[in-house]
Amino acid sequence: MNDLEDFTAVLDALCPLHLMVDELGAIHHVGPTLCKILKTEGMVPGNFWGVLKVQRPRSVVGMPGLIAQTGKRLHLALGCANPIEMKGVLVPLSAGQFIVNLSLSMSVVDAVQRYALTSTDFPPTDLTIDMLYMIEAKTAALQASSKLNHRLAGAKVAAEEKAQTDTLTGLKNRRAMDLALDRLHSWNSPYTVMSLDLDFFKAVNDTLGHAAGDHVLQTMAKVLLEETRDDDIAVRLGGDEFTLILPHMTDPKTVDGVASRIIARLSAPIPFHGQMCHVAVSAGSAAFDPKRPLSREAVQEQADAALYASKRAGRARHTAFSGDLHEAPLAASTETATR
Amino acid sequence: MHGLVNCAIQGFAKDTYGDGVWLDVVRIADLDFVEFETMWMYDDAITPRVLDALSQVLDRPRPDVMEDIGTYLVSHRTTEPLRRLLRFGGVDFVDFLQSLDDLTDRARMAVPDLILPKMELGEHGPGEFSLECHASIAGFGRVMMGVLRSMADDYGVLAVLDHNTAAPMKEIVSIHVVEAEFAEGRTFDLGVKTA
Incomplete structure (x- = not known):
């Protein structure tokens, strides 16, 4: 008997969440921390089944079933209203006596609050305190991280709004073009706007796929950059629409030369993964002539009108805007139709 | 230096003296941003520059400022989570002192790239301790003085502290625990959710 008392003292120190039961389920001893929990719950430790329910394995009913699970992990619930989940293991002690040791496991955060547990309720070697420490430390670290993430997400949106580059081709975007045109107009500098359109682009996309389409757009961008000066601005407006802004270049022959080189290079088939994109x-x-000032919108409209004239005239060509272009459309479209 | 350390200094300046003082520090330390990010790494040279700037703006010796930072770290409302984490270290003040040896490892468990100065506790008889701090930042021992003074209050312990610099990067805080149960300490509830 003295031996058993010594032994329970050892268990109380090392496993304060244990209890001792006999084969009928009567509780003979309860560890100090479990005692505190039961007291808070207003429960009297008389019979095992009056205190704990076995949730898993579901087949366990009554003491023989419980004893059959010796050494295996048990999922238990303590208390009636809003029970607290615990893990447990049963080991035989001596004839007809068993120890069930419990752990708070995932309920630990709730349990320390609910039962006002302190460091002294856990043995010094128990990891519970370290686990609580880690939960609080990680929560604080995660909060700091997510605050940073929110700020970065906001900064990303702001940066995108300010961005002046088309992400697919690396060319300038519409915002950059507007800013450039504003600058040219505020200095009253001469310049030429060239609108360019990729014909049959949709067919490439539909038959060879979007990757082929993207490749064509990137090839177009490369050609535009190579065939223009460093100060010229190559813009992708979206889809297959491009614009060039050529500051201080208004000589019709020079402009036509630039356009012709671009048109010629894109007329050659573009290889993509063994297939040809046409x-x-x-x-x-x-x-734009500073001596006859027009709004930048008007200049763009003229360039677009010239572009449509090229399309109607049979594509793969360049048209410079001239005053009689407004009457030309009908004739041009008739010409296209008769081809 | 980890952003958490720089943010602690920034938090001290703003919470104690207001945003105006912090903006002066930013200007004098010549930072190219206004706020530190807690989870970013910064060049090691920035932290001493900020501390010197703060000492200049407050017109107080840097060791005093650093001790105040230590006090702030464990006693201000906004740093309550840190006090709690330190309290997890021990059930009483002496137990807490002994946990300081592990503080560096504990911090790294929570934030893997946070490297705190190494500290070593020596025991020299009943109630007599010394804390050896190996820090790259001069005056780190002063910060620990502030932390220890506040934590002694927290545990309700009367302790006398002294600081001396044994060598560059080796500062020693001597701790004399006069009365272990001097006053009612602040309670520490394991389960209070500070998040």
Whole structure:
């Protein structure tokens, strides 16, 4: 008997969440921390089944079933209203006596609050305190991280709003073009706007896929950059629409030269993964002359009108805007239709 | 230096003296941003520059400022989570002192790239301790003085502290625990959710 008392003292120190039961389920001893929990719950430790329910394995009913699970992990629930989940293991002690040791496991955060547990309720070697420490430390670290993430997400949106680059081709975007045109107009500098359109682009996309389409757009971008000066601005407006802004270049022959080189290079088939993409470029240009000032929108409209004239005239060509272009459309479209 | 350390200094300046003081520090330390990010790494040279700037703006010796930072770290409302984490270290003040040896490892468990200065506790008889701090930042021992003074209050312990610099990067805080149960300490509830 003295031996058993010594032994329970050892267990109380090392496993304060244990209890001792006999084969009928009567509780003979309860560890100090479990005692505190039961007291808080207003429960009297008389019979095992009056205190704990076995949730898993579900087959366990009554003491023989429980004893059959010797050494295996048990999922238990303590208390009636809003029970607390615990893990447990049963080991035989001596004839007809068993120890069930429990752990708070995942309920630990709730349990320390609910039962006002302190460091002294856990043995010094128990990891519970370290686990609580880690939960609080990680929560604080995660909060700091997620605050940073929120700020970065906001900064990303702001940066995108300010961005002036088309992500697919690396060319400038519409915002950059507007800013450039504003600058040219505020200095009253001469320049030429050239609108360019990729013909048959949709067919490439539909038959060879979007990757082929993207490749064509990137090839177009490469050609535009190579065939223009460093100060020229190559813009992708979206889809297969491009624009060039050529500051201080208003000589019709020079402009036509630039357009012709671009058109010629894009007329050659573009290889993509063993297949050929066939496209063509139509272009239209309009010059801004400071002596006859027009709004930048008007200049762009003229370039677009010239572009449509090129398309109607059979594509893969360049048209410079001229005053009689407004009457030309009908004739041009008739010409296209009769081809 | 980890952003958490720089943020602690920034938090001290703003919470104690207001945003104006912090903006002066930013200007004098010549930072190219206004706020530190807690989870970013910064060049090691920035932290001493900020501390010197803070000492200049407050017109107080840097060791005093650093001790105040230590006090702030464990006693201000906004740093309550840190006090709690330190309290997890021990059930009483002496137990807490002994846990300081592990503080570096504990911190790294929570934030893997946070490297705190190494600390070593020596025991020299009943109630007599010394804390050896090996820090790259001069005056780190002063920060620990502030932390220890506040934690002694927290545990309700009367302790006398002294600081001396044994060598560059080796500062020693001597701790004399006069009365282990001097006053009612602040309670520490394991389960209080601070999040």
